[in-house]
Amino acid sequence: MAGTLIDGGVVVLYLLGMIGVGYWGYRRSASLDDYLVAGRSIPIWMYVPVMSAVILGGASTIGGAGLGYQYGVSGAWLVVWLGLGVAAIGLLISTQLANLKAYTLGEVLERRFDEYSGTVGAVVAGVYALTIAITQVISIGTVLSALSGYGLTTMTVLAGVIVVLYTALGGMLSVTITDFIQWLVMTVGIFALALPLGLLEVGGVSGLQAELDPSYFSPGGIGWGTVFTYFLLYFLGIMIGQDIWQRVFTADSARTARVGNVATGAYAVVYGISTAVLGMIALVLFPAIENPDLALPTMVLETVPVGLAGLILAGFISAMMSTADSALLASSTLFTNDVYRRFIDPDASEERYTTASRIGIVVLGAISIWAAVVIGDVVNALTLAYNLLTGAIFVPVLGAFFWKGATWQGALSAIVGGSVVVVASMATYGFASDLPIIYGLASSLVLFVGVGLLTGPPPREKLERWLADTSDPVE
Numbered sequence: 001m002a003g004t005l006i007d008g009g010v011v012v013l014y015l016l017g018m019i020g021v022g023y024w025g026y027r028r029s030a031s032l033d034d035y036l037v038a039g040r041s042i043p044i045w046m047y048v049p050v051m052s053a054v055i056l057g058g059a060s061t062i063g064g065a066g067l068g069y070q071y072g073v074s075g076a077w078l079v080v081w082l083g084l085g086v087a088a089i090g091l092l093i094s095t096q097l098a099n100l101k102a103y104t105l106g107e108v109l110e111r112r113f114d115e116y117s118g119t120v121g122a123v124v125a126g127v128y129a130l131t132i133a134i135t136q137v138i139s140i141g142t143v144l145s146a147l148s149g150y151g152l153t154t155m156t157v158l159a160g161v162i163v164v165l166y167t168a169l170g171g172m173l174s175v176t177i178t179d180f181i182q183w184l185v186m187t188v189g190i191f192a193l194a195l196p197l198g199l200l201e202v203g204g205v206s207g208l209q210a211e212l213d214p215s216y217f218s219p220g221g222i223g224w225g226t227v228f229t230y231f232l233l234y235f236l237g238i239m240i241g242q243d244i245w246q247r248v249f250t251a252d253s254a255r256t257a258r259v260g261n262v263a264t265g266a267y268a269v270v271y272g273i274s275t276a277v278l279g280m281i282a283l284v285l286f287p288a289i290e291n292p293d294l295a296l297p298t299m300v301l302e303t304v305p306v307g308l309a310g311l312i313l314a315g316f317i318s319a320m321m322s323t324a325d326s327a328l329l330a331s332s333t334l335f336t337n338d339v340y341r342r343f344i345d346p347d348a349s350e351e352r353y354t355t356a357s358r359i360g361i362v363v364l365g366a367i368s369i370w371a372a373v374v375i376g377d378v379v380n381a382l383t384l385a386y387n388l389l390t391g392a393i394f395v396p397v398l399g400a401f402f403w404k405g406a407t408w409q410g411a412l413s414a415i416v417g418g419s420v421v422v423v424a425s426m427a428t429y430g431f432a433s434d435l436p437i438i439y440g441l442a443s444s445l446v447l448f449v450g451v452g453l454l455t456g457p458p459p460r461e462k463l464e465r466w467l468a469d470t471s472d473p474v475e
Contacts (some may be wrong), residue, residue, distance in 0.1 A: 014185070014314040018166050018178050018321065028173055032350040035171035035357060036103050036333055038250040042176060047260040049183035050176050050322075051247050052267050055082050055238065056186070057132075057323025058139030060268075061275055061316050066292035068279025072216025074227075075279060079272025081230045083265040085238035089248070090261025093401050096470035097245060098254040105242045105397065106338030112400040112466050113408035115342060120415050121393050122338030125242045128385035129331035130364055132243065136324035137163065137372040140317055146297055147313060156372050159321075164365030167325045168358045172250060175325045182318030189315020193308055194300060195274055198281040201303050208277075211284045225434075232437045236390045240397045243323075243330040254472060328368065332360035383431045384423075391440020392418030395448050401470070403452070404463060410452030418444030 033039050042050065060079045067075025089097075102108050106122025140163075141156025148155065166174050202208055208216075215221045238244055251257035275296070282295035285303065289295050300312045336357045341348055348356065395418070396411040421443040425436035457463075 014317070015162055017181070018162060024170065024174070024177070028170070032354055034173055035354050036249075036329075036337075037246065038172040038176045040101065040250060041252050042250045042256070043252050044256045044260050044263075046176070046180055047247075047251055047256050048263045048267065049187075050179040050250075051086065051244075051260060051264040052271075053179035053183040053186070053319070053322035054243055054247050054326045055086055055264070055268055055323070056271055056319050057136050058316075058320040059135070060272065061186070061190075061319040062139060062143070062293050062296055064272055064275035065279035065282065065296035066294075067222065068276030069283050069289070069292040069295040070279075071222040072212065072218070072280055073273065073276050074219050074221035076269075076272040076276040077219075077222060077227050077230050078234060079275065080269050081233075081235040082238050083268025083272065085235040085265075086244065086268065087262045087265025088235070089239055089244065090258050090265065093398075094248055094251075094257040094261050095254040095472065096401055097248045098251050098257040099470050099472060102249060103246070104334050104337045105240065105245055105393075106334055108245075109397065109400065109411065110338075110342075111469065113396070113406070113411040117396065117408055117411040117415060119338055119342065120412065120419075121397070122334045124385075124388050124393055124415070124419065125240070126331045126334035126338075128237075128389045129242050129327045129334065130368060131385045132327035133163075133324050133331065133364075134368045134371045136320045136327065137368055140320045140324065141372065142293075143297060143313065143317055143320070146294070147301075153373050157369055160365060160369035160372060163321055163324045163328065164362060164369070167328050168361040168365070171354075171357065172246070172329060175329055176250065178325060179322045182322040185311070185318040186315040186322075189312040189318075190271065190274055190278070193304065194278055194296075194312050194315075197304055197308075198278055198285075198299060202281050202284045208280055208284060212280060216280055216283075229434050232390060232434060233386050236394050236437075237386050240389060240394055241330070242334055243326040246330050246333060247326065328361055328365055331364050332357055335364070336360045384426065387422045387426060387436045387440065388419055391422040391437045392416075392444055395441060395444040399448055403449075404467075405452055405456045405458070406448065407452045407455045407458045409455040410448045410450070413451040414444040414448035417447045 028034065031039070056079070060082065064075060064079050067078060100108060100111070102111070104122060105125050106118040109121045110118030137156060137160045140159035141152055144155035144159055145152045166178060199205065202211065220227070248257045248261070251260065278299070279292070279295050282289070282299040286295065286298055289298055297313065297316070300309050304312060336353065340356055340360070341353060345352070345356070392415050396406070396414045399406045400411070418440045422436045422440035425433070425439045429435045
């Protein structure tokens with residue numbers, strides 16, 4: 001009991017510290033750039049940790065260990081694809097994104113195509129980001145409930161309120177500082193404490209090999225079909241996520257964005273393998289756990305000394321909070337920038353727009369808390385959001401950068417047509433099928449290229465302005 005109180009106290013102090021950072025960000029956010037993109041001033045030594053914190057959330061940490069518990073090292077594929085997707089952004093489009101100095105995915109689509117493509121794309125991406133935030137709030141509430149003994153509903157509401165509070169107060173400045181702290185805590189928790197202490201308990205890697213079937217050490221143990229599904233969902237999806245793009249927009253230079261994303265991808269691959277190994281350790285120590293997602297928290301609470309367990313659990317919560325705050329800010333930025341500012345109040349001052357963004361975070365945060373409590377399981381909503389994001393938006397977004405002949409008619413047709421195909425395919429084949437994404441991608445590609453060829457070429461002036469905006473500025 002005393003140990004639980006000490007570990008819980010460590011977590012409570014950590015959560016209070018996050019609120020304090022939110023107030024600091026509130027005092028320091030002097031402009032719209034500060035609030036939405038941290039003044040576009042994040043250097044590479046800070047960029048890599050905060051980008052890592054964005055992509056490595058509850059699915060990567062608790063879920064990744066759960067997959068390791070069930071399938072062994074191949075459970076790392078989910079996180080590996082996330083890391084490789086972020087690295088691909090760095091290699092393919094991060095320079096252009098940084099040079100655009102935009103705020104949202106919708107704004108990028110508008111500048112390349114038209115406002116309708118931008119708006120539809122922003123709404124889909126905004127819903128996706130909101131569902132990400134909902135899943136993270138549920139995950140944080142679950143861990144807090146297990147640690148404190150209080151009800152899941154109470155802890156979910158508490159978790160959601162804390163995330164909304166510090167995100168709304170300081171915007172991207174607060175999120176950047178909290179994500180940096182959260183990255184430090186989760187890195188120490190996983191690599192300096194949980195992994196070495198866990199390996200010590202089972203006699204090292206040789207001990208794992210002696211206790212587990214060889215299939216747990218096979219990269220294909222989870223099934224190559226599942227690996228392909230993760231590629232469709234996470235590799236392609238992460239490449240066009242507003243939460244990721246908005247972090248790219250914070251880089252102090254195109255080089256920081258490019259090198260930082262590749263470095264983040266490498267870190268994520270190592271992180272994913274490590275959490276899968278932690279799940280394997282938990283399987284050796286506690287083979288009868290019914291819910292694999294509880295494998296990592298159970299191992300920590302049962303095997304790690306008091307106090308250190310609280311720090312590791314704070315690290316798990318950090319991973320979830322860093323994804324939740326970025327997703328919530330991303331969703332609010334999309335709706336306020338690409339809907340409110342574009343159609344409702346186009347002449348808004350920076351101050352009024354910042355206020356609208358804060359209100360948007362509070363409103364969307366309240367929706368996420370409600371959904372987390374009432375729905376509890378948002379797997380279907382998350383699957384729909386991922387399918388729409390990848391199946392309907394991936395082609396026109398990437399095509400904007402790589403095909404000069406792309407037109408707004410082709411982009412809008414691809415987004416709308418791809419969305420219809422994805423929804424119809426999900427109704428036909430179910431949420432578990434890969435076919436909605438595959439059919440969505442195929443139809444989106446056909447419409448994007450076909451309609452583009454029929455309606456092209458794009459206006460020369462708009463294309464030249466786009467090429468100038470995405471090129472490296474002349475020194």
